Structure formats: C-alpha cells, structure tokens
Amino acid sequence: MWTNVRLISFPIFFCLLFVALQRLVDSQLNSSDNRCGCVCVQVDPNGQCQRTECGLQYSDMDQASSCPIPNPPEWPALLQIPGPNYRAVRTDVLTSGDLPDASCRSLGSCPATTLVTGNNQSLGEFLKGSMFSTSFTPDDPQGSFATNVVGTETYPERYNYLEPAFASALPLYNIQSQCTSNSTFSISINQSSTSRDIELRCVQGLYLWRNSSSEVNSELYKGYRKGNSEEKINEFVAAYDFLNSDGNTFNVTVWYNSTYKNYSTGAPMSLLRIPRSVNLASNAYLQFLQGSGTKMLLEFVKEMPKPETKLKIDLSSLLGTLFFTWVILQLFPVVLTSLVYEKQQKLRVMMKMHGLGDGPYWMISYAYFLVISLLYMLCFVIFGSVIGLKFFTLNDYSIQLVFYFIYINLQISMAFLVAAVFSSVKTASVIGYILVFGTGLLGGFLFESFVEDESFPRGWIIVMELYPGFSLYRGLYEFGQYSFRANYMGTDGMRWGNLSDSTNGMREVLIIIFVEWLVVLFFAYYVDQVSSSGAGKSPLFFLKNFRKKPQSSFRRPSLQRQGSKVFVQMDKPDVTQELNVIRFIHLYEELFLFFFGFLIFFSFFISPEGEWLEQLLLEPSTSHPIICDDLKKIYPARDGNPEKFAVRGLSLALARGECFGMLGPNGAGKTSLINMMIGLTKPTSGTAYVQGLDIRTYMDTIYTSMGVCPQHDLLWETLTGREHLLFYGRLKNLRGSALNQAVEESLKSVNLFHGGVADKQAGKYSGGMKRRLSVAISLIGDPKVVYMDEPSTGLDPASRNSLWNVVKRAKKDRAIILTTHSMEEAEALCDRLGIFVDGSLQCVGNAKELKARYGGSYIFTMTTSVNHEEEVENMVRHLSPSANKIYQISGTQKFELPKQEVRIADVFQAVENAKTKFTVFAWGLVDTTLEDVFIKVARGAQAFNILS
Template sequence: MEPSSRGPASFLTQANALLRKNLTFQKRNLKTNIGIIGFPVFICVVLVILQNVLNDQLGKAKYRCGCVCIDTNGDGNCETVCGLQYSTPDQVNSCPIPSPPKWPALLQVPRLASRAVRSGFVSSTDLPDASCKDSKSCPATVLFTGRNQTLAESLAGNLFKSTSSSMNFSDYLNLLSSVVPGSDTPTRDTQFIEPAFVSDRPLYVLQPQCTANFTRSVSFEISNRTLELEVECVQGLSLWRDSSSAVNDELFKGYRQENTKRKTNEYIAAYDILNSDENGFNLNIWYNSTYNNDTGYVPIALLRVPRSMNAASNAYLRFLRGMGVMMRLEYVKDMPKSGTDNRFDISSLLGALFFTWIVNLLLPVILNYLVYEKQQKLKIIMKMHGLKDGPYWVISYAYFFSLSAVYMICFVIFGSVIGLKFFTLNDYSIQFVFYAIYVNLQIVTAFLMAAFFSSVKTATVIGHIYVFASGLLGQFLLRFFMEDSSFPRGWIIVMEIVPGFSLYRGLYEFAQYAFMGDNMGTSGMRWKDLSDSQNGMRNVLIIMTVEWLVLLPAAYYLDQVASSGGIRRGPLFFLQYFQKKPSASFRKPSLKREESKVFVEMERPDVSQEREVVEQLLLEQSTSYAIISDNIKKVYPRRDGNPEKFAVRGLSLAVPHGECFGMLGPNGAGKTSFINMMTGLTTPTSGTAYVRGLDIRIDMDEIYTSMGVCPQHDLLWETLTGREHLLFYGRLKNLKGAALMQAVEESLKSVNLFYGGVGDKQAGKYSGGMKRRLSVAIALIGDPKVVYMDEPSTGLDPASRKNLWNVVKHAKRNRAIILTTHSMEEAEYLCDRLGVFVDGSLQCIGNPKELKARYGGSYVFTMTTSSNEEEEVESLVRQLSPSANRIYHISGTQKFEVPKHEVRIADVFRAVEIAKKKFTIHAWGLADTTLEDVFIKVAKGAQSFNLLS
C-alpha cells in the first residue's frame, strides 16, 4: 500500500476541524445559546422582583414596630411613642428591645380533642374512656418508664402540685412558678411575646385533681399592657409503662393519622428516668414535636421543654426532701436586641430546590446535543470520514464545559450584582470549586446517559424528568433525612452518589449558611466551616470528584461497546492497544473452506472465477487492488420465532484502483449489509475484507483516513452551509490552507453548488437534489482512495444526474468506487463492472456488455395490429424464428423473444415490409436486450432456484 502524500490528519488537525465546525454550528444557533445562558439571569431577575415585593410587604405598618400618640403634657399635642408594649406579635421582630419582658415558662398541653384516651389503636386500660371528651373532663397524660418503677411512681405522684382555686394573679410570675402552668397555643418563632398570653386560648394549671368551678377570668399587667385571660384547671395524669420501646410505640400510635380529620392521641410528655436513684437523677424526655414551627434552624417547640424539665426536677426534689422543697422557674426571656428591619432573603429560602433545577437544566441541553448527533447519524459519518474518538471527546467535552462555565459564571455574577445573599455571603472560592466539579460531573453524566438513547425526544423527556425529580426528591426526601439527627449519616452519603442529590446537598448548605448569616448579621460559608461535622459540603466535594473520575472512563467505554445507533466495538476492545500490530500486508487466508464447498460448486463460472482471483490475491504480499472481500458473511440470529437471516452469503470480490464496481439487486438482497460491513457499522459473522491491505476487523480507524462515504440518506447539519460542510470534511482529510480552499471551490463547482451563492446557503434550505449533490462532494473531497456510494443520484433531475455521473466518472480514475443503484442507465454509464446481488449472494459479475451478451442472446420483436390479425403476426414471427417465444400479449400488441442466431435484422425488415401489404400494422419494433432485461432475468432465475431449493 502506497502512503498518501499528505498522510492522515493529526490529533490537533482533527481537533481544529471539529472545533471550527462546532463554533460555526453554535454561531448559527446563537439565539438558542443566548436563551440558555440567559435563563439563570432571568431567574435571578424573577427572584429580585419577588424579593422586592416581599420587602414592600414587610415594610408596611403591619410589620413595623407598633407606635401610639400620647399627650404627655395635657396640651392636646401628642407625641409618637413606639415600642414592644404597643406592638402586635407580627411587629415584635422590628422593635428595639433593650430589656426583654419576662414570660412564664409554660408546658405544651394537648387540646381537648387530641388528648390521649382509649381508642381502637391505643388500648391501654389505664387511659380514660373516650366519653370524657363529651364531658370536657379528659386529663392530660404523662408517661413514665425506667429501671426503678418505685422511684418512677413516686416522681409521677409528685409531678403536679395541688393549688387553691383562689389564686392571686397580681404577682403572676411568682404564682406561675409555684405551679405547673401550660397552654395549648402553638409556639411561635420568638419569645419576646409569649403567644399564649396574646391568643384567645385559655391558660391551664395542671393539678392531680381539679375542683369544681375553677375556671376564672383574670386581668393582669405584663410589660405595661393589660391582658385579659381565662385560667382553667386540667387534670394531670401520670402513667407507668414497662419499657421505653412501649412508650415509643404508644407515642407513635397516638400521632398516627387515622383519616383526613387527623385524629390523634397526644401526650404532654414522656419521661424515662433510666438508672436514677437517691444518689443521682438521670432523665430522658420525649416532647411533642407536632408543635414545631420550622421557620428557624432549631425546633421552636423546644421553648416549651424547660417547664417539663422543671416539673420533673421538682418531683425529684420532693422525693428527696419533702413537699416543702421546690426549684422555681420564674420566667424565661430573650437577649436584648436593637431595632431592625424585617428581613427575609427569598434566594436563601428557595436556593436548594430552585437552584438545583436551574443548574441541572444544562443536563437535557447537553444530552439533546449528543443524542441528536447519534439520531441523525452525524457522529457516524464524521467517524467514517476519519474523525477519531480522541478529538471528538476532547472538543465535545471542552465545548460543553465552556457552555456550562459561561452559564454558571453569568448565574453567580448576576445573582451577586443584584444582591442575592445566597451568592454574596458565601465564599466565592468555595462556590467556584463546587460548581466547577459539578459541571464536570454533569457533562460526564450526559455522555453516560447518551449511550442508552437513540431518540432525541426520549432523551429530552427522561432528562427533564431527572432534573425535576432530583430537585423534588432532594427537597422532600433527602432534606428530611439530613435534618433528622437520628438517620444514619452513611445512608445520606449513599444517596448523595446520585449527582442530582449531590448538587442539592451542596446548594442546601449554601442556602442554610446564607440564611443564618443574613439573620444574624454574620458571613456565610467559609473554608473553615467545611470541618464542621454538620456541614456536608466536604463530603459532597469528595463524592463528586471521585464519581467524575469513575464515570469518565465508564462513559467512554459504553460509548464504544453499547452506544445505540453507532459504530460498536467488542467488550474487550481496549486490549488491542496492548498488542503489537501486524504489518499492513495481507494476512494469510485460511485454506479451510469446507463449510462453503457445496455453495461454491453451485456458483456460476464468472462468480467462481472472481473467488479464485481473490484467493490468488490474498497469497500475494502486495497488490494494486484497493478492495478485497474474502468470503465475507453476515448472518442475523434467530429472533421472535423467525429463522436465521443470511444477509450476505460468502461474498468474494476484488476491486482495483481506477474501477467503479456497481452492485445491482432487489430490495433486501444484502447490498446495504455488505456496505455496512465494509464501513465498520456491523461486524462480519465470518470472513473479512481488506481495504488497501488493512483488515476491516481490526484496522477500521486507519481505513477511515482514506475512505469516503455517500450514504443513502443525506447526513448533514441543517444550519451549516455547503461550503462549511466541505471545509470541515476537507480538514479531516488533512487539507490545509490554499489546498483546502481550492479543493472546496472545485468540489462546489463540480456538483453545481458554486454559482449563485448556493454553496453559502444553509443545507436546511437545500432541495433534496442539492443535498444529494453535496453528499457526493463530501464523499470525494480530500482524494479518498476508496469510496462507497449508496444510490448517489436518487432524487436528481435528468440534467443534474448527468452532471453528477460525469463527476463520479472523472473521480474513479485514481480511486476504487463501490456503487449501489437501481438505475440501469446509471450503472451502464458509470460502472466498469457490475454484480447482480440476489438473496445475499452474487449471481453474476462482469462488465455491462459481457452481461448483456451472456444473458441477453435474443432480440425483442414487438408489433401492434388489430386484435383479429394476431394470428397473422404470430405466423410471421414463426417463419422468421421457429423457436421464438411470445412474452407479452394484450389487445393486439404482442412481444416475442427471438434468438439472435436464428434471424438477421435485414430479414426482419424485409418480412415486415411484405406483411404491411397483407394487413394493417399500427406499430412495430426490434430491440436488443437491455441491462434491465438482464437484471430481471437473473433476479427471477435466482429467486426461483432459491424457492425450489
């Protein structure tokens, strides 16, 4: 094999070609790319609008510190005075509070309808009957357990203290510290105003037994405000349980929802005294987290827990020292604070879910691009024209990374410029590292997913489902587990292996640090915070980095061996890189042909002669033949109950340089299967072929560098022009500079796409014939030594077809061409030799004249007369040729096959002239056998033989 003067294109040359093509392609899709990059900007604008609307609402008088106008001098002029004492609960957050008020610590008491009673799912016999709810006498229950039942029962008896019904509320702090007060008012996010004292719900005093007519309305002063409040007695019931598991079970069943009305059996609290005794007090407390207000980082229901602890401590002191001893819990209060504006950063609140969707939306974009190239077979055609995997992966990866980087940079910069705390409070270097690692992981994930799709629509739908599902599951599943301190941390790490969950966890950490920093006036996440055991960012960064390093080779491997719609390799293809490649001479063929011996004996002499030529060529060390097919076979296995399909049955063929070989055959004959094996799309079942001395089984990458393909269907980028297509494929064939420009100009001129600016129009605006001519030009540019053309003139008008034929005829002078066609005229004009292919096997081979002489040894005599003179016509033909055969007969028109050796053309003309005097002849003709007649005759004969066999 003589090396090309240019040689194959280098890695950098191919990378440059693909990069230029991609940049041009993306320039034509500028509006789409601007839309993609502008999407996060649009989202940030929406967040700013929502933030301004929220700020406007929070700035209204309803949420500003309460004020009144007071006439201090009695002159009728009032002075505005603002402060906590004039504020509603909604206004407290914005008030300056140098000396916060003192509030009694209360116990969270279940409402009457929810207090624990005997029911279908809680059957403890020591609980009150459900009828107590009708009489409004249900007690509020506390559960006890522990190792020392005697001590527990003693504590239970001392938990609630009996008090007088005539309590004086003038000194409410002192009074409520000596009893066990409670409330069923839900907790709020502040203790500056205890919600129980500003609600319409009563205040409770828990006692062992309630006396009649205890309920009373009281009025007392708190923070210079007069409050009206009802005080009621609630019986406190303490019950023993044998173990903490029994307590857990009962608490869980009490919380369970039985129907849409949410029936529950709630308890005040539950105590496990563990190993407590006279020498030590050790306690676990269960509290009802149903009353959590999750606007803060810490459950707000914990604000009602101190009274539970105080009640238990007092019970233990009474056990040790008697009833006269107690530990007072007079009040709780917050730290002083200055006046502030109400702040609520919506970007931090929505960050984890909202931004997960925004960042992940790049995945369907990348996946769509990759699958589009596969669905349109653009990746395949690039590979067939010499593009190697290395440049394709490097340039594609670099492009997607650039797009992702611009996308994320615009996202962060614009979000920071408009002041979203999510971006401005957290360290930008941490954000850079996090986003950089994730976009790399996202690109690799897209490559991995693309290996399993061949339809753009399916890939797009699945991609968007993944995007929204990862965000929703992160918000409503992963977040729940992250905030549950009892859930194993190891399982959270397992869940974060899913890239969407890793993204959510990282954004969640950014959002939490930004939210707390904004509320507390501190900074957000810093590098030192990654060492915090509660911060999951470090684990996320490690997981994503390791996953990227694992998925990158996995994606490449799947692309090679399992890519749907592409050129596949064997599962162990990578082993070939460790093997020493043989020289480019022919491998010695196996002489064992027993399996095809019977088949060979049935072959026609011309086909057998071609097989002998192939076997002789394979024994030579070098040859001028460009293509040698050595008994190549393709058998598709049984499927769905159907037998094996023999697509190609041991084809042997040799095509030298400078020859155009035409393959004729009916649909389904196996022509496309043969072409697919020669171009590497499918692997031969047995046998092989050599292209310029290279084996198609192991050397396809080298073969592609000197191969051109014109596929049956035009594989073009709709937004690239004809010139840009040729520039790209010319660069892949190592054309550069002036030589490249000259080759492109000549190619456009040769297929009539040069004049009138047609070559600079986008291929999507071409007609079908123009696309076909461009495909032929692509196949021939760069002087490929072997070209495969699958019906190149389909859809062309007669003038364009004739021009295209001249281009192909000129091109075959220094290259081998295999051409398939259904046009006999095209085959006769272009092809030096023809082969008729039927049912997977070659039936005959030779140049057009030889085939017509071999299979067309007769003339076709046609005559049209009136129907009552048909017998005279038949008598005339029999006189000329006794063995003539009538092949057509309808309404006075008859056709006869007349053997050439029985007649002379002059005799036929003389006989017709004589016959004209005897009867009326409307039309007549004598034609030689056409190539179409040969094709039909051979195809029918082969099909009849196959049916008989």
C-alpha cells in the same frame, strides 16, 4: 450560536423572577401592618398629631417581632399543660390502671399527668412529691408564679416578647396535689404597662411511677398528638427519668412536648416551655438535700434585648433549591438530545467513516459540552450575584465553583452513558425532561423531608444521594440553608470550615459526585465502544493488548471453500474467474512473504533500525485496493421468520482506477455489502481487504483513506454546504489554502458554488442538492476507496450528467463501488458491472461483455391489425426458426431473434414484402439493452433459487 445564547440566558429568567418576587415579598413584610405598632400621644387643637410613640406596648403579636426591645419584659415561667380534653386517660391503647378514667373528660376534671422513673424508686417518689404546690395566693399573683406550678394550654410562639398565654382568652392552670371547690378565681396581671384579668383554675397534678424508661417512652408515644384529630389524644405534661440519682449525684432526663403546631397555618412553634420543667426537678432535689424550707425560685424568663429589625425572608435561599435544581438539570436533556441526534441521523458513523476516531470525537464533544455548561453556570452565578441574590453572595464562591464544576462533569458523563440507550431524539427529550422535573419534585417533597428528619438513618441518605439528581439537590439545599440563616442572623454563609459540621452534607456530596463522575465516564466510554461506533466492538475489546499480536496486513488466511460454492462457480465462469483472481493475489503474497523471509536475516546489516523493512511491509502488496474474500452476511431468525442470507460468499477484486457497478433488485444485498465494507455491520464469515487492511481488525485505519456517499443523506441541517466540506476536509488532514481550494473545487464540481447555495443551511437544500453535497463529501480529501450507494437518486437530467462527469474524473487512481438502478448510469460510469441477486453475484463484466454473453439476440417488434397477427408470426418463423415470442397485445407482437440465425438485411427485406400484403402500423429492430440483460439474469437467478 443563537441556540446556545438562548440556553445560557435561561437561568437569567429565574434570577429576575426571584428579584421581582423578593421585592413584592419585602414590600408586604415591611408594610405598616407588620412594622412595630405606633400611637399618637399628643394632638394639637386642629386634630393633627404632634407626637407619636412606637414600641412593644403598642404592638400586636405580628408587629412585636420588628420592635426595638432594649429592656425585654419579664414573664412568668409557665408549663405547657394539655387542655382538659387532651389529658391522658385510660383507654384501649393506654391500659395502665393508675391512669384516670375517661369519664373525667365530660366533667372537665381530668388531672395533668407526669410520668416518673429511675433506678432509685424511693428517691423518685420523694422528688415527685416535692414538685406539688399546696396553695396559691391571689393577692400576690406575681410572687406566686415563682413559687407555684402554673401552666397554660396556649400554643407557644417563636418569641416571648409578648407571652401569648396572657394575651389569649384561655385560662391559666395551677397544678396542686388536691383542688378545693373554690380554687378557681380571677387574678390581675400587670405587665409591660398593661393590666389584664386572667382566670386561674386549679388542676390536679398526678405523678405516676413507671419501672423503666422504655415504659415511659411507650406511653408517651401512644398518647402522641396525631394530626388535627382530637380522637385518642392522650398528652402528658412531661416525664422524668432520674436515672442513677442519689444523695451524691443528680442526673435527670426530661421528656417534653415539642410537637405543638398551629394547625390553621401549619407553622411549627419553636419556643419551648421547658425552663419550668427543669426547675421543678432541680428544686425537688434541692429540698431532698437541704429540707423543705429551701427553694430554688424561677421568678421570670425574658428574651435577649434587640434593636428594631425588619422582617426579611430571602426567597432565593428558601425556594432556590428546587428552582435552581431545575435550572442546572436542564443541561442534561440538552446534551442528551444532541448526542442522540447524531446517533439517530447516523452523523457519528458518517464522521467515523471519514476518519474521525473515537478518542478525538469524545474529546471534542466532551470539551464542547463542558464549555457550554461552564458558560451556562458562570452566567447563572455571576448574574445572580450582580442582582444581589443571597444564595450566591453569602456562600463562599470557591465552594460553589468546585461543586458546580464537578457536577456538570458528572452530568455530561451521564448524558453520554444514557445516550447509548436511546435511538430517537423525541423519546430522549421526553424522558430527559421528565427526569429534570421529576427529580426536582421528588427532591423538594420527599428527599428534603428525609434530610431534615434527624431520626432518619444517615446511611440511607447517602444511598439516596448516589442518584446524581439528589446529590445536586442536597448540595443546593445546603447552600440555601446557610445563606438563609446568614441573611436572617447577619452572619457568614457556607465556608470551607463548615464542611466539617456534623449536619452539613456538602462534604459527602462532593465526594460522591467526584467518584461517580470518574466511574460514569469510564462506563460511558466502554458502553459507547461496545454498542455504538458502527458495528461496535467485542465486550472484551480492552483485552486486545494481551492477545497474540495480529499478523501484518499482507498475511491473509488461506481460502476456504464449501461444496455449494464450487457448484456455483461451475455455472458462472465469470464469477469463477473473479475467484481465481483472488487466489492468484493470495499466491503472489505468499511468495512475497517467502522472499522477504530471506531478507530478514540481512536487515540489520543494511539498516540496524530496520526502518526500510517496516516501511515495505506496510505498503499495499497488490494493486487491488478492494478485495472481498468469501464475504458472507446472515441475519439471524427473528419473530418466526427464517434466517436471511443477505450476502452469500462474495469474492471480488477491484483494481486501482476502476469503478465497479453493482446492479440488482431491491433486497438483493447491495446495501448490506456496502455496510460491511464501511464498518456499519460485521460480516458473518469471510472478510475483505481495503488498501491491504482487513476490515475485521483495521477498520479505524481504513476510515482514513475511505469516502462514503450513503444511500440516505447524512447531513447536519444547521450547517451550510461549505461548512460540511470544511469539516470533512479537516478530517482528511487538509489544512489552510489546500483545504479552501479543495472545498471550492468540490462545490463547483457539483454545482453548489454559485448563487449563495454554498453558504445556505443544508436543511434548506432540495433533495437533489443534498445528494450532490453527499457526493462531494465522499470525494473530498482524495480518498483511495469510495463507496457510492445510488448517488444520482433525485437528480434532474442536467445535474445527473454533471455528477457523472465528477465521478468519471474521480475514478483516476482510486477504486469506486457504485450501486444504482439506472442502467444508463451504469453504462456511463462503470468499468465493470456485477449483477447481484438474492445475496450472490450472478455475473461480472463490462456492459458489452454482459450484453454479448446474456443478450445474444435482436428484439423485433411489429404492430398490425389483429387479423394479420398470424401472418406476422409466420414471417418471423421464416426469418428465424428459433424465434421466441415474448410479448403480444392488440396486434403488437415482440419477438427475440438469435443473432446467429438472422441478418439485418433479411429483416428489412421481409418487412418491405409484408407491407405489400397488409398494413404495417409500426415496426422496429433493436439490439439487447443492459436493462434486458439485467431482467433476464435476475429472473433466471430467482427462478433457480426457487427451484433449489
């Protein structure tokens, strides 16, 4: 719960951070240095200001944008003319012969060049000649600005409340057909209650004809300003394509330079000095029609009136795209690591083995992550709206709801799909967070530049948006753009009607993420079925409905035996007897099937619905809940090693109420056998039946009646012991009081009830407590078949005895397979034992039978001085000529005496006689133990395998 609370509160931190930064930025933007300029116009005798006036006339460039301007000033319409060192000249790139030589740059006499083209060259030549002015009247500079071509190299600003050309120290240029020697002079400009002297220089205007628009475009491109370097900059004033203009039609395209930037700050300039360029072409065409005496005057340009405004920048709209991308994508590694954790700890398999199907697991997990994600996004949007972030408040909430809802579903589906690739939580977490921050950075510094570049193909934008991270970034980018403009201009943010705008990418993003959600969800489920869920399924598992319907559970295939199997049976009569039991079961079921074949003819007379027959066929046909039928597991060769035979044709039948103990050295194949029985791995050949159901086809049904205590504890560290049992009890269909009673009894039976242990997190349990909890989990819900893989490992003697009592009570009416290395545990719990060596079953029987069959001897031990060792050995040979010395060191000797040759009374008498002849430090006579039998069988089998 606290983990989820911390997760959901994460976006609140970013929202509060934006609020703090917003207040800081607002305080700086609206400081006196950035507000409209003011001066004191009336001072009293004490030097105190009586009256202050504020306005545009008292403001500098930075302050002008916030001033009220009820009557904007009128400014001359100027051309944007390149500086003397930037004007186009003939170079190795621009090779046209009519361009001026580059030597003019050293003299500062380079002309300002304009390119002209069109379909009618004669008309174009006339029009370009009419654009020149021949003189400038210094006595009336204001009027001359309307009739002459005047320009500036000063960079334009975002506004023209104050024309920067008249505020800078750079000169103005008058373009004429030919400049005279005295064509540079100073003029006085009176504007906005200010007077300023400005230098006016004459510059020669050069209009060059080109044969096509492609030639014009090529030269403009080659002279393009690249970066801040002055090398090879060849700028043109403008270019005109008069197209199909003639005496009846005026059609012109104007190229103009919109690339000027303030390279000291990197800020682009948005106001273009294009009106004069358009006026020149229009005026020239008017003179073509009406004569040279007709002029279309462009006297001034001015801004729209505006009230006093405050400088405002909404940081959430400006920077929110990047940061909010990180906020939303942060859910991805959270979901991914949670899924991989269940996979790494094998908790998913554990739940499946206790009856949780894939469908319910997916529904529950998906719903849980969806609820957490929805709460996360609701807190994000609601809190951001409450504290006033324009990113949320100005955009339509219904669009935000649809966008966020679809995307978090896509994100959860992606986590399910990607989780199939990882098996380590640490690796998944690292890769997940790399994707989070990498996506945000790539979106902010790469993808966004492509989106804003109108020349970039829209199709490639859509291709990039197929990556879910870029789709998220594009959606948030659109929200940010609309809220930023709405905040700045006082309009509405994004509405549903805006989705049809050509520049709005939200509609295509919604379509992409919705389709991807459905596709990814389908493939995630498919990959999960194939690669996860224990042994997995065939890649074509979805075609099972089109295959032949499988036979009923009791119709099992006939036994197939290899020659090697017959050889083993001849040497192992107890194993052969177990095989005969399997054959008898099959024969019984074939007769059972034959008998019911006759009854099918009468089924509709007895019950037209056939319910009685269906119910009978589904019941187990034998009293053996577990049957292994020639079960084999072979691991393929790898890394130069030969293939490994883990299980070699095991045939075994367990009756109800029986606990079968599997003994064997490490690597004998015991765990491999259990893994096949519980569905973790698939058998290479053969099969097994649990409750009459084939493990190859009915594993999902088998899980509902099966309990497992794995070799390693598979527990949630954050859940308590009681919560574990409640969860697994519900999987076994326990409800209400029955569930609570079963949990209480289970906790008491394994000594986890008292002292608050039951309500303690499993991660804080000792190894023995975890083991007892695993045993309790395997038995809850009354499973009919239970597998226990070394259940008493790590337990103290008292806890082990208590656990043994639990297992003894659990044997009633259920079959248990138990693996152990403790001979004492095997004798105490198991009704029958099987010794497993090198993948095959060497012997089967109860403890007494095995000791009688493989341990028909006494172990005699005597310790004397080294000098009397020979006398001891002679005494033993006299008692039993077939005695076998199995141990000797420092006077201590151990002999194996066949029982048929020795009487215990004779041994006692011989020892008493020996004591009269030499000193006997210690002696003993014991029957063969189960451990001796195990060692003898294991060594014999290993020696046989080595020889064979």
